[in-house]
Amino acid sequence: MTFHNCSHLLAVVLSIICPGMGQLLLGKIKKGLSFLGITALFVSAYFLVIRKPIHAFFTLSSFGNVYDSRHILLVGIISLCVVTIYLLFHISNVVQIVTLLKGTENKRRVAIRFKPYFYISGSVFLVFLVIFVPFLFGIALAFTNYNLYHSPPRSHFEWVGLANFTKLFRTSSPWWSQFKAVFLWNITYAVLGSFISFSVGLLLSLVLNNPRIRGRRFFRTVLFLPWAIPSTISIMVFSGLFNTNFGAVNQILESIGFHAIPWFQNKFFARVAVILVHVWISTPFNIAMASAALKSIPNQLYEAAKLDGASRLQAFFKITCPLLMKILAPILILMIAGNFNNFGIIYLLTNGGPAISGSRGIGGTDILMTWIYNLGFSQLQWAMASALTVIVFAFVVVFSLINLKLSGATRQINEGR
Amino acid sequence: MKERKTHIYTILSYCVLITACVIVLYPILWVIASSFKSSGLVGSSLIPKNFTFENYMDIFRNENANFTRWFINSIVISTISAFMTLSIVMPASYACSRMNFRGKKFLLITFLTLQMFPAFMSAIALYTIFAWLRLVDTYLGLVIIYCANTVPFSLWIMKNYFDSIPFEIEESAFVDGATMFQSFTHILLPMARPIIYVVFLISFLGSYCEYLLANIILMSGKKWTLALGMRSLTVSQFSTNWPVFSAISVVSAVPIVILFFLSERYLTSGLTQGAIK
Numbered sequence: 001m002t003f004h005n006c007s008h009l010l011a012v013v014l015s016i017i018c019p020g021m022g023q024l025l026l027g028k029i030k031k032g033l034s035f036l037g038i039t040a041l042f043v044s045a046y047f048l049v050i051r052k053p054i055h056a057f058f059t060l061s062s063f064g065n066v067y068d069s070r071h072i073l074l075v076g077i078i079s080l081c082v083v084t085i086y087l088l089f090h091i092s093n094v095v096q097i098v099t100l101l102k103g104t105e106n107k108r109r110v111a112i113r114f115k116p117y118f119y120i121s122g123s124v125f126l127v128f129l130v131i132f133v134p135f136l137f138g139i140a141l142a143f144t145n146y147n148l149y150h151s152p153p154r155s156h157f158e159w160v161g162l163a164n165f166t167k168l169f170r171t172s173s174p175w176w177s178q179f180k181a182v183f184l185w186n187i188t189y190a191v192l193g194s195f196i197s198f199s200v201g202l203l204l205s206l207v208l209n210n211p212r213i214r215g216r217r218f219f220r221t222v223l224f225l226p227w228a229i230p231s232t233i234s235i236m237v238f239s240g241l242f243n244t245n246f247g248a249v250n251q252i253l254e255s256i257g258f259h260a261i262p263w264f265q266n267k268f269f270a271r272v273a274v275i276l277v278h279v280w281i282s283t284p285f286n287i288a289m290a291s292a293a294l295k296s297i298p299n300q301l302y303e304a305a306k307l308d309g310a311s312r313l314q315a316f317f318k319i320t321c322p323l324l325m326k327i328l329a330p331i332l333i334l335m336i337a338g339n340f341n342n343f344g345i346i347y348l349l350t351n352g353g354p355a356i357s358g359s360r361g362i363g364g365t366d367i368l369m370t371w372i373y374n375l376g377f378s379q380l381q382w383a384m385a386s387a388l389t390v391i392v393f394a395f396v397v398v399f400s401l402i403n404l405k406l407s408g409a410t411r412q413i414n415e416g417r
Numbered sequence: 418m419k420e421r422k423t424h425i426y427t428i429l430s431y432c433v434l435i436t437a438c439v440i441v442l443y444p445i446l447w448v449i450a451s452s453f454k455s456s457g458l459v460g461s462s463l464i465p466k467n468f469t470f471e472n473y474m475d476i477f478r479n480e481n482a483n484f485t486r487w488f489i490n491s492i493v494i495s496t497i498s499a500f501m502t503l504s505i506v507m508p509a510s511y512a513c514s515r516m517n518f519r520g521k522k523f524l525l526i527t528f529l530t531l532q533m534f535p536a537f538m539s540a541i542a543l544y545t546i547f548a549w550l551r552l553v554d555t556y557l558g559l560v561i562i563y564c565a566n567t568v569p570f571s572l573w574i575m576k577n578y579f580d581s582i583p584f585e586i587e588e589s590a591f592v593d594g595a596t597m598f599q600s601f602t603h604i605l606l607p608m609a610r611p612i613i614y615v616v617f618l619i620s621f622l623g624s625y626c627e628y629l630l631a632n633i634i635l636m637s638g639k640k641w642t643l644a645l646g647m648r649s650l651t652v653s654q655f656s657t658n659w660p661v662f663s664a665i666s667v668v669s670a671v672p673i674v675i676l677f678f679l680s681e682r683y684l685t686s687g688l689t690q691g692a693i694k
Contacts, residue, residue: 230626
């Protein structure tokens with residue numbers, strides 16, 4: 001990058017010091033003034049409002065009339081968000097000046113208009129408040145000692161650094177053995193549950209796709225019923241069906257000569273029940289997915305294969321299978337990630353049970369999310385619960401990155417209009 | 418030989434389908450049958466011995482079960498959150514589809530990722546924040562959460578749908594002197610009717626019988642939604658009254674099932690569309 005003269009260098013330096021000055025120097029009066037205005041607004045807001053909460057955030061000490069540590073944390077996070085947004089603005093302002101001077105200004109450069117920002121503001125605000133801020137808040141809590149003994153408003157909590165995580169991952173601590181047990185079952189549940197319902201869904205969609213079958217519409221409607229019924233209701237109904245004493249499943253088993261199965265008293269059977277209910281509920285979605293994928297395979301491929309003398313089995317394994325897998329692989333990842341936190345079934349069906357002796361409160365079907373929920377809302381171990389949540393977040397991020405890569409969503413946006 | 422093989426395939430297919438249907442239908446028929454059984458143990462049979470409408474009469478007059486109240490609460494909350502989702506998502510997806518602006522790509526990617534972080538994952542933080550904002554134990558709090566939960570996914574499918582409507586039609590309207598708002602209300606909205614139904618339904622169905630978030634936000638029994646109320650019936654310390662519970666399940670599920678199948682084509686394509694191109 002070469003600067004033609006001193007004034008260009010001055011413009012860059014000025015824009016680094018104060019956004020808007022550079023634009024003014026280069027004769028972009030309107031833009032320069034509006035940028036100056038934004039900067040002035042931020043600087044005054046910083047000294048009048050934001051500075052104290054940010055300071056309080058790092059020390060977790062009270063400021064003004066805010067004494068509750070949780071509120072200090074929250075206001076601090078929001079203030080830090082404001083600062084981050086300003087910094088992004090500041091950097092983009094410098095980048096703008098530099099591209100302007102280099103003369104390689106993108107021809108499709110987007111003029112700043114306020115209308116689109118106005119249109120998206122509702123969604124952004126809502127998602128910011130309900131998903132993003134709680135997300136940051138949860139991460140922050142994981143580094144504090146917020147628990148029964150340090151619980152505002154009676155008391156206050158402090159930063160403890162990585163203490164919660166070292167507690168969790170030190171192999172000698174009871175937390176580690178609990179975490180290991182819960183995590184292993186969580187993975188098994190997510191992978192096995194998704195995989196079984198995926199295979200069943202694929203099989204059923206292939207069968208439903210067979211033109212020789214009569215009454216396909218009827219079968220399809222029946223098979224879609226579990227999707228139509230609110231899942232909360234189905235899960236509660238299943239808790240009755242699987243009831244050890246009066247449940248219909250055991251009565252049927254006994255009437256054909258088997259023993260009654262202690263569905264919710266035995267760890268293994270409770271896990272089987274959870275996965276069975278999961279498969280019952282989520283198979284229709286998988287059928288729909290697989291059918292949509294099957295429809296997207298062009299028919300010409302099969303015709304060409306037929307001409308070349310391929311048998312139906314060959315066509316299935318050489319055309320249908322690979323193409324289906326290519327389309328459905330990202331969805332399978334997405335489903336595994338979703339199931340990793342699919343906490344409704346376990347919470348409503350077994351509530352994490354059955355209790356296992358010597359495991360300090362975790363049950364045979366507890367997954368990370370149910371464990372977190374109980375740690376927080378019934379044992380008031382908020383900080384530990386948040387540390388576990390951070391681990392879950394990390395997992396979901398990894399899954400979603402894989403999915404993003406596989407499904408090519410980024411490419412799609414780049415190619416979009 | 419080939420003919421016989423095809424026959425075996427067909428027979429096997431029927432076997433698979435019929436088995437699947439039996440597994441799907443048994444729990445459903447069992448609940449329906451149980452709802453007509455007289456109270457006590459419900460058993461596994463699908464035909465009630467003493468056929469009675471008593472349970473259905475019960476749920477509408479039982480003072481303890483407050484079924485009507487829960488039902489109305491659920492309907493009101495999910496309808497409001499569906500309308501709110503629509504009113505927030507429509508302009509946003511219009512902007513994302515028809516306008517170019519700085520940060521659009523970032524927004525879309527963020528929303529795509531956030532879709533995988535349902536609100537209950539940060540339940541603890543959410544509870545703290547909403548307690549401070551005094552939104553705990555209010556309908557508004559729950560509506561806001563439901564709405565935020567559906568916004569990212571809805572924005573994506575709606576943007577994709579708008580993308581599939583050619584821009585030229587609107588352009589010609591602009592040439593004729595229409596404003597952007599006019600072209601939105603007069604051209605795009607009528608054409609986008611299917612996706613509006615889909616977003617409305619996804620939002621409605623998602624919140625109608627939601628349990629976990631409602632359990633965090635709503636405390637007092639008067640404000641309970643269906644899911645909370647039904648749960649309180651199944652875990653009550655006294656013997657669970659399955660026939661009454663079954664009747665409630667049937668009454669709450671039937672409208673949803675009808676709604677689902679009336680809009681099945683739209684709905685299933687909407688829900689699978691996000692994933693399959």
